[in-house]
Amino acid sequence: MDDIEIELFKAVTIGTPTTVHEILERIRQHQGEEDHDIISRVFWRACSEKSSSVESxxxxxxxNKINFKYMxxxxxxxxxxxxxxxxxxPLMKLCVERGVR
Incomplete structure:
Protein backbone atom coordinates (compact mmCIF):
# COMPACT_ATOMS: atom_id res chain seq x y z
CA MET A 1 0.00 0.00 0.00
CA ASP A 2 1.41 3.38 -0.89
CA ASP A 3 1.30 6.60 1.10
CA ILE A 4 -1.66 8.15 -0.71
CA GLU A 5 -3.77 5.04 -0.10
CA ILE A 6 -2.91 5.04 3.61
CA GLU A 7 -3.60 8.77 3.86
CA LEU A 8 -6.97 8.41 2.11
CA PHE A 9 -8.00 5.47 4.29
CA LYS A 10 -7.14 7.38 7.47
CA ALA A 11 -9.13 10.41 6.30
CA VAL A 12 -12.18 8.25 5.54
CA THR A 13 -12.05 6.39 8.85
CA ILE A 14 -11.44 9.52 10.91
CA GLY A 15 -14.38 11.14 9.15
CA THR A 16 -12.84 14.24 7.63
CA PRO A 17 -14.69 14.72 4.32
CA THR A 18 -12.71 17.86 3.43
CA THR A 19 -9.44 15.95 3.66
CA VAL A 20 -10.93 13.05 1.68
CA HIS A 21 -11.95 15.49 -1.04
CA GLU A 22 -8.46 17.07 -1.11
CA ILE A 23 -6.73 13.68 -1.40
CA LEU A 24 -9.09 12.56 -4.15
CA GLU A 25 -8.35 15.79 -5.99
CA ARG A 26 -4.60 15.05 -5.77
CA ILE A 27 -5.24 11.56 -7.14
CA ARG A 28 -7.32 13.03 -9.97
CA GLN A 29 -4.55 15.48 -10.89
CA HIS A 30 -1.99 12.67 -11.13
CA GLN A 31 -4.16 10.03 -12.76
CA GLY A 32 -2.72 6.59 -13.09
CA GLU A 33 -3.85 3.10 -14.00
CA GLU A 34 -3.95 2.08 -10.35
CA ASP A 35 -6.43 4.81 -9.29
CA HIS A 36 -9.42 2.47 -9.57
CA ASP A 37 -7.63 -0.18 -7.51
CA ILE A 38 -6.57 2.29 -4.81
CA ILE A 39 -10.02 3.80 -4.41
CA SER A 40 -11.71 0.37 -4.53
CA ARG A 41 -9.40 -0.99 -1.82
CA VAL A 42 -9.91 2.07 0.39
CA PHE A 43 -13.67 1.79 -0.09
CA TRP A 44 -13.65 -1.93 0.76
CA ARG A 45 -11.53 -1.37 3.86
CA ALA A 46 -13.64 1.62 4.94
CA CYS A 47 -16.76 -0.56 4.78
CA SER A 48 -15.27 -2.76 7.48
CA GLU A 49 -14.59 0.13 9.88
CA LYS A 50 -17.27 1.29 12.30
CA SER A 51 -15.67 4.72 12.45
CA SER A 52 -15.93 5.41 8.70
CA SER A 53 -18.31 8.23 7.93
CA VAL A 54 -20.87 7.67 5.20
CA GLU A 55 -20.27 11.25 4.03
CA SER A 56 -16.57 10.54 3.47
CA ASN A 64 -16.96 6.65 -10.19
CA LYS A 65 -13.71 4.74 -9.74
CA ILE A 66 -14.95 2.08 -7.35
CA ASN A 67 -15.15 -1.49 -8.51
CA PHE A 68 -18.17 -2.57 -6.48
CA LYS A 69 -17.52 -6.16 -7.54
CA TYR A 70 -14.14 -6.09 -5.79
CA MET A 71 -13.77 -9.12 -3.56
CA PRO A 90 -26.76 2.98 5.24
CA LEU A 91 -23.59 1.64 3.66
CA MET A 92 -25.20 -1.75 3.04
CA LYS A 93 -28.00 0.03 1.18
CA LEU A 94 -25.46 1.95 -0.94
CA CYS A 95 -23.75 -1.32 -1.85
CA VAL A 96 -27.00 -3.08 -2.78
CA GLU A 97 -28.11 -0.08 -4.87
CA ARG A 98 -24.92 -0.49 -6.89
CA GLY A 99 -25.48 -4.19 -7.54
CA VAL A 100 -23.22 -5.74 -4.91
CA ARG A 101 -24.24 -9.28 -4.00
Missing amino acids: IEYLINT DDISERTCLHEAAIVGKL
Whole structure:
Protein backbone atom coordinates (compact mmCIF):
# COMPACT_ATOMS: atom_id res chain seq x y z
CA MET A 1 0.00 0.00 0.00
CA ASP A 2 1.41 3.38 -0.89
CA ASP A 3 1.30 6.60 1.10
CA ILE A 4 -1.66 8.15 -0.71
CA GLU A 5 -3.77 5.04 -0.10
CA ILE A 6 -2.91 5.04 3.61
CA GLU A 7 -3.60 8.77 3.86
CA LEU A 8 -6.97 8.41 2.11
CA PHE A 9 -8.00 5.47 4.29
CA LYS A 10 -7.14 7.38 7.47
CA ALA A 11 -9.13 10.41 6.30
CA VAL A 12 -12.18 8.25 5.54
CA THR A 13 -12.05 6.39 8.85
CA ILE A 14 -11.44 9.52 10.91
CA GLY A 15 -14.38 11.14 9.15
CA THR A 16 -12.84 14.24 7.63
CA PRO A 17 -14.69 14.72 4.32
CA THR A 18 -12.71 17.86 3.43
CA THR A 19 -9.44 15.95 3.66
CA VAL A 20 -10.93 13.05 1.68
CA HIS A 21 -11.95 15.49 -1.04
CA GLU A 22 -8.46 17.07 -1.11
CA ILE A 23 -6.73 13.68 -1.40
CA LEU A 24 -9.09 12.56 -4.15
CA GLU A 25 -8.35 15.79 -5.99
CA ARG A 26 -4.60 15.05 -5.77
CA ILE A 27 -5.24 11.56 -7.14
CA ARG A 28 -7.32 13.03 -9.97
CA GLN A 29 -4.55 15.48 -10.89
CA HIS A 30 -1.99 12.67 -11.13
CA GLN A 31 -4.16 10.03 -12.76
CA GLY A 32 -2.72 6.59 -13.09
CA GLU A 33 -3.85 3.10 -14.00
CA GLU A 34 -3.95 2.08 -10.35
CA ASP A 35 -6.43 4.81 -9.29
CA HIS A 36 -9.42 2.47 -9.57
CA ASP A 37 -7.63 -0.18 -7.51
CA ILE A 38 -6.57 2.29 -4.81
CA ILE A 39 -10.02 3.80 -4.41
CA SER A 40 -11.71 0.37 -4.53
CA ARG A 41 -9.40 -0.99 -1.82
CA VAL A 42 -9.91 2.07 0.39
CA PHE A 43 -13.67 1.79 -0.09
CA TRP A 44 -13.65 -1.93 0.76
CA ARG A 45 -11.53 -1.37 3.86
CA ALA A 46 -13.64 1.62 4.94
CA CYS A 47 -16.76 -0.56 4.78
CA SER A 48 -15.27 -2.76 7.48
CA GLU A 49 -14.59 0.13 9.88
CA LYS A 50 -17.27 1.29 12.30
CA SER A 51 -15.67 4.72 12.45
CA SER A 52 -15.93 5.41 8.70
CA SER A 53 -18.31 8.23 7.93
CA VAL A 54 -20.87 7.67 5.20
CA GLU A 55 -20.27 11.25 4.03
CA SER A 56 -16.57 10.54 3.47
CA ILE A 57 -17.38 7.26 1.75
CA GLU A 58 -19.79 9.06 -0.58
CA TYR A 59 -16.85 11.14 -1.82
CA LEU A 60 -15.19 7.88 -2.84
CA ILE A 61 -18.37 6.70 -4.55
CA ASN A 62 -18.73 9.97 -6.45
CA THR A 63 -15.35 9.44 -8.13
CA ASN A 64 -16.96 6.65 -10.19
CA LYS A 65 -13.71 4.74 -9.74
CA ILE A 66 -14.95 2.08 -7.35
CA ASN A 67 -15.15 -1.49 -8.51
CA PHE A 68 -18.17 -2.57 -6.48
CA LYS A 69 -17.52 -6.16 -7.54
CA TYR A 70 -14.14 -6.09 -5.79
CA MET A 71 -13.77 -9.12 -3.56
CA ASP A 72 -10.97 -9.79 -1.11
CA ASP A 73 -8.78 -12.62 -2.38
CA ILE A 74 -8.40 -14.24 1.02
CA SER A 75 -11.81 -13.87 2.67
CA GLU A 76 -13.82 -13.69 -0.59
CA ARG A 77 -15.90 -10.94 1.01
CA THR A 78 -17.39 -7.97 -0.82
CA CYS A 79 -17.94 -4.48 0.56
CA LEU A 80 -21.50 -5.56 1.39
CA HIS A 81 -20.20 -8.37 3.62
CA GLU A 82 -17.85 -5.96 5.37
CA ALA A 83 -20.56 -3.34 5.95
CA ALA A 84 -22.92 -6.02 7.30
CA ILE A 85 -20.34 -7.35 9.74
CA VAL A 86 -20.01 -3.94 11.41
CA GLY A 87 -23.72 -3.16 11.12
CA LYS A 88 -23.53 -0.15 8.79
CA LEU A 89 -27.05 -0.25 7.31
CA PRO A 90 -26.76 2.98 5.24
CA LEU A 91 -23.59 1.64 3.66
CA MET A 92 -25.20 -1.75 3.04
CA LYS A 93 -28.00 0.03 1.18
CA LEU A 94 -25.46 1.95 -0.94
CA CYS A 95 -23.75 -1.32 -1.85
CA VAL A 96 -27.00 -3.08 -2.78
CA GLU A 97 -28.11 -0.08 -4.87
CA ARG A 98 -24.92 -0.49 -6.89
CA GLY A 99 -25.48 -4.19 -7.54
CA VAL A 100 -23.22 -5.74 -4.91
CA ARG A 101 -24.24 -9.28 -4.00
